[in-house]
Amino acid sequence: MDIFTLIFTDYTLRIVSIGSMLLGIIAGILGSFAVVRKESLLGDAISHAALPGIAVVYLITQTKNTEVLLFGALLSGVLATFLILSIEKYSRIKFDSSLALVLSVFFGAGMVLLTYIQKMPDANQAGLESFIYGQASTLLKRDINLMLIVGGILVFLIVLFWKEFKLISFDSQYAEILGFSSKKITILLSTMIVISIVIGLQSVGVILMSAMLTAPAVAARQWTNKLSKMVVLSGFFGGISGIIGTLISSMVSNLPTGPTIVLTISIIVILSLAFAPNRGLVWKRIKEKESRRNIDKNQLLFNIYELALNHENIYHSHSIDTIKPDTNRDRESTNILIGRLSGLEDDGLIKRDYFDHWHITEDGISYVENNLLKEGY
Amino acid sequence: MNPELEIQMIAVIVAVASSLPGVFLVLRRMAMMTDAITHTILLGIVIAFFITGSLTSPLLVVGAAIMGLLTVFLTEVLNNTNLMSKDSAIGIVFPLLFSIAIILISKYAGSVHLDTDSVLLGQIEFAPFDRIIIGGKDFGPRAIYMMGTILVINLVFVVAFFKELKIVTFDPALAAVLGITPTLIHYMLMGVVSVTAVGAFEAVGSILVIAFMVGPPVTAYLLTDDLKKMIVFSSIIGALNGVIGFNIAMQADVSIAGTMAVVTGITFGLVFIFAPKKGLITTMNRRRVQKKQFAANSLLFHILNHEREDDVDYHNSISNIEVNLNWHKGYLDKIIDSLMDNKQIIIENNIIYLTDEGREYSIKSYEDIVGSLKGAYLS
Known part of the structure; x- marks a missing residue:
């Protein structure tokens, strides 16, 4: 069946793709801050650390209500973040070791609790593990509503505290000098990042959630230097890969949704790394070539200018051999040289006379004096 | 030997084997590489499984080790573009490779026993059932031989390259001057980490590998400034964590690997608070x-x-x-x-x-x- 008719007719698919899209948008937006603050892997740690919280809340309440379970995940995520940052602050242990330690210990605790729950009489823990791998197909309409509400609040908070978040993301010391309580703002931002991870657990799972936090932001970073544009673009990339991933996985049999979404966003990252203007690798290569050519061209024009200064008539013309007296010049490089000179002539900076001699023009002089001399020639 | 003793032996061997490279990972600020590698080796195992069609082939270890190195390599390629920080590079590479592994498993290996659960969570409980029996004679659990071999490899690596590892870790510039190639040592270390992760994941699951590789070394790091002592301490701490964790898990009837990870956390917490010179109180x-x-x-x-x-x-x-x-x-x-x-x-x-x-x-x-x-x- 045509995929587009399927979206409008198939209820589950519609719910799942909207859910994945919302999740991608939220993770993309909050992930921008995590990536800028060089805390990309915090997402990985927190998503693992959420497991014991889910289990504990289930033990206490005996409910499998998503909101309630995710609240448990939020609590243990925040606790893990606090521990990670405290270990780093109060000992000589570095951030990465602290992350890895807290991640594995919390996940271990989660496993202990899950096995404990499994052995309880009449306990039905099926569904709790889906948080480890994620099961997008279990998304319900109410989960979508939850995402909408939580996402709305998060976006609202970002707009409200935009200046503060921006400051602490780039220069928390400066923020403190300006009188912002950078500690409180950092706690708020970290909590918001934890929330964005937690609501994604159900659909893509613990392991792949870290990709949703990092990848859209890294892709978006390549297209812009402005944080505001990066946040919007990152949300867009996250959302679009959520939808595309869901649709592809629904068209091919036995293709799990979470990993397909990650594959989609990874492709967007690779394309961005290659082709983004200014920063992209392909673009950089082209730029490099162009600037090398420009340097040669400028150098050539400058030579002509200097030669002209030696004469009373500033428009005195010179032969190629005088302009670039390179003794072992072969035919090919002569042609390149003539090509460059013609280029300069096209720009109106120099002029050729009947004897194939070249002299500088008025425009050329003003170009040299206004641009090249200032650049330090 | 009874199964309980065998499980504890496996745990001790895994703990010591993991501590050896773990010390250098912690000191070189690459602890999160273990997280990445323990996940991506799944792809290596899957690919090797498709090639050999067997889950017990030694080629699985080779495939996993290669994938571990590939993870390190790809992370560095991304990092060297200067377009993202190192942690972002890790955060992109390992979920991608892991996703490919999951997709391959669910698409082509649906009917085969290769469940992701046992990879991540580990089933050390069942390790004593997988025995080496030659000519009707029982030689003990396969995991003991597997991890024993890896322990020997790690020991030989650390002893043979101790000087190089030390210099590369603490003074890479000096290492380059002395003609030690930091890159070569780096990749050898990561190779050892990959092989250890592969061997251990079967027994204890990949998350516990991280706990064993990072937990004991950071705990030892708070107790001493001497590299040799740090290695010895973390081996002892790791072994103790394994044994204590096992006994608690047996009493409470819960996940053995999970309990070992929790005990690792508790040991660390105690040392973090009470360590004589670097503890929180001091x-x-x-x-x-x-x-x-x-x-x-x-x-x-x-x-x-x-x-x-x-x-x-x-x-x-x-x-x-x-x-x-x-x-x-x-x-x-x-x-x-x-x-x-x-x-x-x-x-x-x-x-x-x-x-x-x-x-x-x-x-x-x-x-x-x-x-x-x-x-x-x-x-």
Whole structure:
């Protein structure tokens, strides 16, 4: 069946793709801050650390209500973040070791609790593990509503505290000098990042959630230097890969949704790394070539200018051999040289006379004096 | 041998084998690489499984080890583009490779026993059932031989390249000058990490591999400054975590691997708080003493600066000092008390005077500070 008719007719698919899209948008937006603050892997740690919280809340309440379970995940995520940052602050242990330690210990605790729950009489823990791998197909309409509400609040908070978040993301010391309580703002931002991870657990799972936090932001970073544009673009990339991933996985049999979404966003990252203007690798290569050519061209024009200064008539013309007296010049490089000179002539900076001699023009002089001399020639 | 003893033996071997490369990972700030590698080796295993069609082939280990190195390589390629930070590079590479593995498994290996659960969570409980039996004779669990071999490899690696590892870890520039290629040592270390992760994941699951590789070394890191001692300590701590974790898990009837990870966390927590030199209590105490010392010195300098002035009874009065230094009354009183106990100041009519002893001390410490400042500016 045509995929587009399927979206409008198939209820589950519609719910799942909207859910994945919302999740991608939220993770993309909050992930921008995590990536800028060089805390990309915090997402990985927190998503693992959420497991014991889910289990504990289930033990206490005996409910499998998503909101309630995710609240448990939020609590243990925040606790893990606090521990990670405290270990780093109060000992000589570095951030990465602290992350890895807290991640594995919390996940271990989660496993202990899950096995404990499994052995309880009449306990039905099926569904709790889906948080480890994620099961997008279990998304319900109410989960979508939850995402909408939580996402709305998060976006609202970002707009409200935009200046503060921006400051602490780039220069928390400066923020403190300006009188912002950078500690409180950092706690708020970290909590918001934890929330964005937690609501994604159900659909893509613990392991792949870290990709949703990092990848859209890294892709978006390549297209812009402005944080505001990066946040919007990152949300867009996250959302679009959520939808595309869901649709592809629904068209091919036995293709799990979470990993397909990650594959989609990874492709967007690779394309961005290659082709983004200014920063992209392909673009950089082209730029490099162009600037090398420009340097040669400028150098050539400058030579002509200097030669002209030696004469009373500033428009005195010179032969190629005088302009670039390179003794072992072969035919090919002569042609390149003539090509460059013609280029300069096209720009109106120099002029050729009947004897194939070249002299500088008025425009050329003003170009040299206004641009090249200032650049330090 | 009974199964319980066998499981504990496996745990001890895994713990020691993981600690050896783990120490260097922690010191080289690459702890999160273990997280990445333990996940991506799944792809190596899957690909090797498709090639050989067997889950017990030694090629699986080779495939996994290659994938581990590939993860390191890809991370570095991304990092070297200077378009993202190292942690972002890790955060992109490993979920991608892991996703490909999951997709391959669910698409093509649906009917085969290769469940992701046992990879991540580990089934050390079942390790004693997978035995090596040759000619009807029982040689014990396969995991013991597998991990034993890896332990020997790691031991040989660390002993043989101890000097190189040490120099590359602490002074990469010196290493380059001495002709040791940091890159080569780096990739050898990551190779060892990958092989260990592959061997261990089957027994204890990939998350516990991280706990074993990072937990004991960071715990030992808080106990000693000596590299050799750190390796020995972390091996012992890892082994203890394994044994204690197993026994608690048996009592409570819960996940063995999970309990071992939790015990690793508890051991770390205890050392983190109570370690003699680098523990939280010692650190907090030291910071408090330093803060008090600094405050006492500030007060002494203030009195010293003003004692020759005409309006000394104004400047050095307790009420004015309180305003000038902007301290709480209680805090000021505490500092004054301790200075009086040291007989460095006396108080008459609410005005603070230096004793001869106090003056001598103040001048000396003032000159020490100024002298060191001058030294800093001159150098």
